[in-house]
Amino acid sequence: MGIDPGLRRLALRTLLAAFTGTEPPAWALDLTAEGLAGFTLFGRNVAEPGQLARCTAALRAARPDVLIAIDEEGGDVTRLAHAVGSPYPGNAALGAVDDVAVTERVYRAIGTELAGLGVSVDFAPTVDVNTADDNPIIGTRSFGADPARVAAHAAAAVAGLQSTGVVACAKHFPGHGATVADSHHELPTVDVPAEVLRRRDLPPFAAVIGAGARAIMTAHIRVPALTGDLPATFSRAVLHDLLRTEYGFAGAVVTDALEMKGASVAAGGIAPAAVRALAAGADLLCIGSDVDAELVARVADEIAAAVRDGRLAEARLAEAVDRAAALAAWTGAAGAQPAPGLPRSVTRPAPEPVDDHLGYATARRAVRVEGVLTGLEKPLVVQVGATSTMAEGRVPWGLGPHLPGAEVHLVAAADADPAALRELAGDRPIVLVGRHLHRLTGARELVENLAATHPVTVVEMGWPSSWRPVGARAFITTYGASFANGRAAAEALGLAG
The missing domain is CATH 3.40.50.1700 (Glycoside hydrolase family 3 C-terminal domain)
Structure with missing residues (x-):
């Protein structure tokens, strides 16, 4: 039996792909027109501002509501300034300065630049509480080791970004800060009771939900008290019971890249990982950075096949599609209809002029x-x-x-x-x-x-x-x-x- 074209189209609407080069290839434009949710941009896609603006405009010409995401955290993780380094200090420096008004201004400046270049989703801020000095993947991407300080700055960062019309995607739920392994290469374990997570790792996520964050990214980490042997990305107990029900998050749940070993090895490949993430409660799936038309087709077909054979409920797929569409609508215009449970957005204020010296002055204070x-x-x-x-x-x-x-x-x-x-x-x-x-x-x-x-x-x-x-x-x-x-x-x- 062949793949149902209708299910395949629904599957495409949950996928965030990627491409090489500084302009979208034909297959990317074709899939965008067909309904692909969007793309994640990397440093290899960014040469200079004018080029990036043309690139995002080409994607929007294929479909106006396509989601265009990027990892622009400032500090050590930058795509816009990958050739020279970010003009902004990252979260650790902002946490050291400990001025939430400055954190909001820095993230508003980042959002202003992204919005001007046609980017609609920022995979930031990182709101993990970095309690392990030897953490190889979070470190200076964190606002610090104190949950209260991280929570305050996380909320300010979300407010700053989203004031510009750019989606803030806080990461990595339920908290990657206590790991001493990199989920790009293996499945890290955080073996603590759930009560420790609620006290140490989860307050920043509660803060960003309270601040109206439109998206939250999952972590490919194992938390035995909640996930058993699975990564959090595949755990309904984490994505539905904890994030949706207990913490009341109504926005879009986005996976970290499914090509990462913390997810792909546990599932037996990227396509099976996509099915398991959707079943657990994810809405948008970052396939990874090494993506082509064949991989996108394989993942979409696997999702459609999973609905047909009962591994994935069609209602769950439709729910994910609706949340992805609501996120795209919010980025498209002020006052767009949000996902159920989220407040309707108001007219966004015009962004204030960016202070060219903001980043350097803040870095000096740190x-x-x-x-x-x-x-x-x-x-x-x-x-x-x-x-x-x-x-x-x-x-x-x-x-x-x-x-x-x-x-x-x-x-x-x-x-x-x-x-x-x-x-x-x-x-x-x-x-x-x-x-x-x-x-x-x-x-x-x-x-x-x-x-x-x-x-x-x-x-x-x-x-x-x-x-x-x-x-x-x-x-x-x-x-x-x-x-x-x-x-x-x-x-x-x-x-x-």
Whole structure:
């Protein structure tokens, strides 16, 4: 028996695909016209503002209500500024500043830029409470380790984004902050009682629901107390009983990318993962970044087949389609009919002019200095290499762009020769720059070896820990590695050009 065309069209209306290149390929436009819910854009789709605006306009020409989403968190996760780094500090820096009015302004500025480029959904803010210093995937994407502080800033971020007409999609439900594994590569486990989640991880989600967030993204994490052996993305107890019933969320539930190992391995592939996520209560399915027409067709056909053979109720698929359509309607015009239970939107105010210096001024407020910053004229700058996560991508970071004419050496911590670096420095001080130095193999030993015989100042641009290197003259924490954070660090050192 063939696939029912009507069910296939319904299935398409729950899918967020992706494509390579800076303009939509023919298959993407064809599927958009057929009813595909929308697309997620990545750095590879962004060359410059004019190009991106043309790209989104081409998609809307195929169907005006197509959803166009992007991961633009500011800070370490940026797609608009992937070539140079974000002009805004990320959540960790905003949490360190702890001024909710500034957080709202930063997110309003991000939303204003996105709206002007034709992007309608921002997969932000990250509202996970980062309680694990060694968390490899959240870290500086979090507002902090205190649930109350994260909740306050999460609500402000949602208000700022959505004031511009851009959907805020808070992530990753029910909380990815206590993990020490990356769900891109495996299925992390948070093995705590449900009461701990309610006290520690869930307050920010309650806050964003109260602030009117239109979308919430699921986490590919296992919480045995709620999900058993399954990831939360496949758990009806999490997506329906907890999020919908207990917390009263009426917007769209969006999955994290189903190509991630935390989901695809558990389900036996992307297409089966899509079925299980829909059955659990998800409404929009991010297929992933490596997508073509064949994959979209395979996923849509699997969803349609699941309805036919009873794995997925047709009423559940129709409910998901309705929520996706309501989200698209809200992005299309002020006053659009929302999903049941959500307040009708009012006429959106015109966005205020963006302050070009907002990001840098905020990043400067976040910088913390321990020790003495003197005698730093013409230092040897040593930047310790660090890998990037799949969420971050390869975005430039460090002090180099902010120190014109300075001597900057890139080293791998595990392979660096302290004696050679001391010889290179001569009688000059050393400024050592890194990200997550406390958990980078060989980094602690390198810093403390240099500091034993040389004046060393450390600039930590990742998630800070309690570790402080023995012998270092000063320790600077920036709470992020964006372009704005780098500039702020250079200014704090008195070295900015």
